[in-house]
Amino acid sequence: MTKDDLLSLPLPNHVAVIMDGNGRWAQRRGLPRTAGHKEGLTAAKKIVAAASSLGIKYITLYTFSTENWKRAQEEVGYLMSLIKRHLRAEFDFYKKNGIKIDHIGDLAGLPEDVQNEIIKAKEDTAHFTGTTCVLAINYGGRDEIVRAVKSLNAEKVEITEQAISTRLDAHLPDVDLLVRTGGEERLSNFLLWQAAYAEFVFNDTLWPDYNEEAFFSDIAIFQKRNRRFGAILEQKK
Numbered sequence: 001m002t003k004d005d006l007l008s009l010p011l012p013n014h015v016a017v018i019m020d021g022n023g024r025w026a027q028r029r030g031l032p033r034t035a036g037h038k039e040g041l042t043a044a045k046k047i048v049a050a051a052s053s054l055g056i057k058y059i060t061l062y063t064f065s066t067e068n069w070k071r072a073q074e075e076v077g078y079l080m081s082l083i084k085r086h087l088r089a090e091f092d093f094y095k096k097n098g099i100k101i102d103h104i105g106d107l108a109g110l111p112e113d114v115q116n117e118i119i120k121a122k123e124d125t126a127h128f129t130g131t132t133c134v135l136a137i138n139y140g141g142r143d144e145i146v147r148a149v150k151s152l153n154a155e156k157v158e159i160t161e162q163a164i165s166t167r168l169d170a171h172l173p174d175v176d177l178l179v180r181t182g183g184e185e186r187l188s189n190f191l192l193w194q195a196a197y198a199e200f201v202f203n204d205t206l207w208p209d210y211n212e213e214a215f216f217s218d219i220a221i222f223q224k225r226n227r228r229f230g231a232i233l234e235q236k237k
Helices: 003-007 022-027 033-054 066-070 073-089 091-097 112-125 141-155 161-165 212-223
Strands: 014-018 058-065 100-104 132-139 177-180 199-202
Touching (some): 022 033, 033 058, 033 212, 112 132, 141 161, 199 212
Parallel strands (some): 014 177
């Protein structure tokens, strides 16, 4: 599957990715789990660049969930350090590809230095007009919805779908394509609201081994789907 093949058909506007398999990738090589996370960062850059090359408007990466705090303290500390070190260090990459950084998740629940790096990355890339890369850090779908409803209650605003949507962490379009690598087939509390009508593709490849070719193939699967959004489409005569 080539890029030209994909560009000849409608592309997803918003792709979400559950980057699963870093730990298993490392363990199969006799390496610490942290080595898998480091390699996973390289894979993430490749996929964001590939999305940018196609002109995909949004790509959301499940970077660190609200449940990930339950992992070993050493691993959590490494992940926080990895996020902090690379957010600003990758500015040249963002600039080259015109990538705008955004964030979803409970920012206040993160270490202050990580909060500052996220805010700085958003500010530094706010004027870029290419793909928006949304980093889901300290993110949980249920937590996001609960915080949105609490905001509505505090404002004494009627609770409607539109009202909830406007109080989610970022004003994002609904997810068109959700890809999960690593062979698991579940949402894991990711974008529960936004993925209501997403097309799911589950890929057995462990995240560090996931590359542009695999990404393009998953988009091709999406392009073959018949999206009805609950309606029944009339058959062509």
